[in-house]
Amino acid sequence: MDLALILSAMGCWLAASVLALTRLPGGRLYIGLGLLGAGLALGGATHTLIHGQVSQMQFQFWGAAVCLELDALSAAFILPLQVVVGLGCVYASTYWPASTPRTGTFVRFFYALLATALTAVFICRQGMIFLVAWELMAISAFFLVGTEHERPEVRRSSWIYLVSTHTGTLCLIALVVLLFRHTGSLLWSGMPTPGTHANAGEIVILLVAILGFTFKAGAFPLHFWLPGAHAGAPSHISAVLSAVMLKSGVYGILRISSLLPPVPHLGGILMILGGITALYGVACALAQRDYKRLLAYSSVENIGIIFMGIGLGWTGRALGNPWLAALGFGGAILHVWNHAFFKSLLFFGAGSVLHATGTRELHALGGLGKRMPITTLAILPGVMAVSALPPFNGFVSEWFLYRGFFASLLHDSPWWAVLAIFALALTGGLAGVAFAKFFGFLFLGEPHSAAAEHAHDPGPSMWVPMAILGAICLFMSLGSPLLLPLLDRVVSVLAPGSPELLAAGLGRDLSFLSGMSILLIAMGAGAFLWLRRSHSVPERPGTWDCGYAAPTARMQYTADSFSDGWSALFPMVKTRVRRIRAIFPGRTTFHTGFQDAVGDAWLAPRIDRLATRLLRFRRLQRGYLSIYILYILIALVAVFLWMLVRRRLLG
Amino acid sequence: MEDILPIRLVHLLLHGLTALLVAPLIPGLINKVKALVAGRQGPRILQLYYDLAKLIRKRAVFSRTTTWVFLLGPIATVTVGWVAALIVPFGHFPAPIRFEGDAIFFAYLFGVARFLTVLSALDTGSSFEGMGSARELTFSALAEPALFLGFATLAKYSGSISLSGMLASPQFTLSRVMAPHILVLTAWFIVYLAENARIPVDDPNTHLELTMIHEVMVLDHSGRPFALVLYGSSLKLLVLGALILGPFLPRTHYWWLDWVAFFGALAALAVAVGIVESIMARFRMNKVPQLLLAAVVASAFAFTLLFA
Numbered sequence: 001m002d003l004a005l006i007l008s009a010m011g012c013w014l015a016a017s018v019l020a021l022t023r024l025p026g027g028r029l030y031i032g033l034g035l036l037g038a039g040l041a042l043g044g045a046t047h048t049l050i051h052g053q054v055s056q057m058q059f060q061f062w063g064a065a066v067c068l069e070l071d072a073l074s075a076a077f078i079l080p081l082q083v084v085v086g087l088g089c090v091y092a093s094t095y096w097p098a099s100t101p102r103t104g105t106f107v108r109f110f111y112a113l114l115a116t117a118l119t120a121v122f123i124c125r126q127g128m129i130f131l132v133a134w135e136l137m138a139i140s141a142f143f144l145v146g147t148e149h150e151r152p153e154v155r156r157s158s159w160i161y162l163v164s165t166h167t168g169t170l171c172l173i174a175l176v177v178l179l180f181r182h183t184g185s186l187l188w189s190g191m192p193t194p195g196t197h198a199n200a201g202e203i204v205i206l207l208v209a210i211l212g213f214t215f216k217a218g219a220f221p222l223h224f225w226l227p228g229a230h231a232g233a234p235s236h237i238s239a240v241l242s243a244v245m246l247k248s249g250v251y252g253i254l255r256i257s258s259l260l261p262p263v264p265h266l267g268g269i270l271m272i273l274g275g276i277t278a279l280y281g282v283a284c285a286l287a288q289r290d291y292k293r294l295l296a297y298s299s300v301e302n303i304g305i306i307f308m309g310i311g312l313g314w315t316g317r318a319l320g321n322p323w324l325a326a327l328g329f330g331g332a333i334l335h336v337w338n339h340a341f342f343k344s345l346l347f348f349g350a351g352s353v354l355h356a357t358g359t360r361e362l363h364a365l366g367g368l369g370k371r372m373p374i375t376t377l378a379i380l381p382g383v384m385a386v387s388a389l390p391p392f393n394g395f396v397s398e399w400f401l402y403r404g405f406f407a408s409l410l411h412d413s414p415w416w417a418v419l420a421i422f423a424l425a426l427t428g429g430l431a432g433v434a435f436a437k438f439f440g441f442l443f444l445g446e447p448h449s450a451a452a453e454h455a456h457d458p459g460p461s462m463w464v465p466m467a468i469l470g471a472i473c474l475f476m477s478l479g480s481p482l483l484l485p486l487l488d489r490v491v492s493v494l495a496p497g498s499p500e501l502l503a504a505g506l507g508r509d510l511s512f513l514s515g516m517s518i519l520l521i522a523m524g525a526g527a528f529l530w531l532r533r534s535h536s537v538p539e540r541p542g543t544w545d546c547g548y549a550a551p552t553a554r555m556q557y558t559a560d561s562f563s564d565g566w567s568a569l570f571p572m573v574k575t576r577v578r579r580i581r582a583i584f585p586g587r588t589t590f591h592t593g594f595q596d597a598v599g600d601a602w603l604a605p606r607i608d609r610l611a612t613r614l615l616r617f618r619r620l621q622r623g624y625l626s627i628y629i630l631y632i633l634i635a636l637v638a639v640f641l642w643m644l645v646r647r648r649l650l651g
Numbered sequence: 652m653e654d655i656l657p658i659r660l661v662h663l664l665l666h667g668l669t670a671l672l673v674a675p676l677i678p679g680l681i682n683k684v685k686a687l688v689a690g691r692q693g694p695r696i697l698q699l700y701y702d703l704a705k706l707i708r709k710r711a712v713f714s715r716t717t718t719w720v721f722l723l724g725p726i727a728t729v730t731v732g733w734v735a736a737l738i739v740p741f742g743h744f745p746a747p748i749r750f751e752g753d754a755i756f757f758a759y760l761f762g763v764a765r766f767l768t769v770l771s772a773l774d775t776g777s778s779f780e781g782m783g784s785a786r787e788l789t790f791s792a793l794a795e796p797a798l799f800l801g802f803a804t805l806a807k808y809s810g811s812i813s814l815s816g817m818l819a820s821p822q823f824t825l826s827r828v829m830a831p832h833i834l835v836l837t838a839w840f841i842v843y844l845a846e847n848a849r850i851p852v853d854d855p856n857t858h859l860e861l862t863m864i865h866e867v868m869v870l871d872h873s874g875r876p877f878a879l880v881l882y883g884s885s886l887k888l889l890v891l892g893a894l895i896l897g898p899f900l901p902r903t904h905y906w907w908l909d910w911v912a913f914f915g916a917l918a919a920l921a922v923a924v925g926i927v928e929s930i931m932a933r934f935r936m937n938k939v940p941q942l943l944l945a946a947v948v949a950s951a952f953a954f955t956l957l958f959a
Contacts, residue, residue: 390759542716
């Protein structure tokens, strides 16, 4: 029943994509189909999460058994997916309308296709079909990333994305084959027998899965494709890619690990990987001057936090400690939700700013708070949530993870729990710096350039989705005790045999926490009213600024100076200053730039060198059809010979 | 004895009154100590109360650059102080509200105040305030791990991640003050000085905006918003003071004596801050991170020592 809802939702999205392709003027119909699909899928996913029933469908397709299944884990990923693609569809109607020259229909077609493929990824339980859905997702994302392909940097980042995602797919093909050899079936079903630990073959399967899915999730050091791709795409696409598509990697890791017995120590390793990813991502976010790249790097950070949660869950599973497993997996899933909502909000906000000003440079903006008051108000919950500040939802999931780390500390005090607490605390602090920079230099102060002078708020079809997401960010925190039963359902898929631990163990504490958040908001509102009641001096002078009488907008602090205190610690920031000599120095220059430690600094020169070496193989490509037919013939003969020799050699 | 309802009510009343009224005494005491050490007479201990009363009646001036974001900083400073006062125990009586994990909430609450104060400062478009906010965020991001490693030590020691469980646990006596505790006290005292913008991290009395950190971020506030800022920072002195004193207060057999001990310790903390301010100069900006890293290392050692 729930699965039927999801399937009909996919049908809606598919119909929407076909509609976009026909170039009929059905703008409203497209949005209607999208919203209908999102609504149907949300209904199905929510129902599954509340009741925890698994709905399944098996049929034969080309002689192979195919299985589609909707359980709590799938539903937990479909839920944020459909909220974001549904709202993104509305947002795009103004942001990237069908009438956009050349790319209007193109974007709408692939957007709806991406929504279909992503939904399919979450319900396919058979290796081959999963790979087909996965590829459909990757390819539609590739075309969306390359929307503005006339700009060279977009072209470059979309190619890097394509190569990375296919390298990941290569690992996934290996994974499907290995799983097939392990279980004797392409179907992904069944639970590991409780109490066992993984053997060598199963560990290899899990490692291949982690490698393949990490390419998609964008954890360090396989994140290098992410910032360019996510920053270069149109903003509503960036929202879907960052908020939801990265999570398909997380989903894959969780799904495969739920099929296999627990592996000891792997949880600790994943936690360290997550901690490094989180710190690296937030440090890079801090150094960005392109506000969309800043958001993209912050996604790397959040994937790190999710990985830390999964690592904790795996540790709990391996130790046979269901409470740790529940806290880890529950925190990870909650952060998947929270990140989906606040990150899509932030990308929608960034899109509004880009729409209004046409620049992605933090340097050129500022003072938008007066010119775009609705956007400013709507984006503030997202900014505070991503900095993990109460009373918004980002804090709640980090609180879950802290609870888990402290619980393991009190239980058997492993060294990694202390490291994880350290990493999470530092990440939180740095995220605060990065997003104070993001919000402060976009919306506050005076405009740094003419681009920001004449900005204005977008229409309701753009700000209403943002307002909805902002409200979700607030209510997921205030109503967090209500989410515990849903999280319990998901945890019971990932760590069987631990029913209802979260609702029983965290319910009281979380109610107190949300009560305190409500108190915080109420007292803040009271103080605001008290301040508004007082009289202020009617004339409004300029900022005092130590009495300087003629300040200009260019004298304000810049975004670069704001994060400069950290640049000494980060090898990614390269600064070139020409020394000032002599008493009357001439002109001097200052240049500072950012290089990703993995993508730009390490990988790019090596790839370039490899490409030069491989040039000598170019002579094989003559461009004559007859030569290619010859190649095929040679290959066939070689295979034929190998068959003969193999008979002889192996008996 | 403490479970008797009237005594519990007295405790709650004392807790509430302390949170509401006592806070502005602490800056007054610090300033008095500084003045006495310097051989001056100094302002009255109650000076901040008079200042607040005056500021509340004054009209506020708002720069034409600012928006509603400008008001968020002062509001958050005070609300966060009060909410935090609800979950931190004063002395040995558990706080009015306590739940497992409130220590994490406590730490992030001050993150909210800091973040919104920074946004208020950036809202003025002043270069000095931007500079101050960059420093404030940088230094407190470094102070955060020290605070959390201290929490980890105390949590391991007391088996609880609630502030009331960590700080006001009933089985605690004087004998528990051992090496890890001393290290945590050292680390947290540094965090206390950094978070409250005191020497050697920041000089609250400096007259040069270029060298200020916290003070420069509130340069543009006036009237009621400024009253909130001043009151909020005195609340922070009180609440964080209760946090760092908690594990080290001797426990007596009489509940009223526990309160006296708490107020005495708070006064001693204020005197200590005043003396540090009198005998030290502010560190160079690039030396401050080293001091904070020392705090991180001290609390990391404290945690390691628990296993020795």
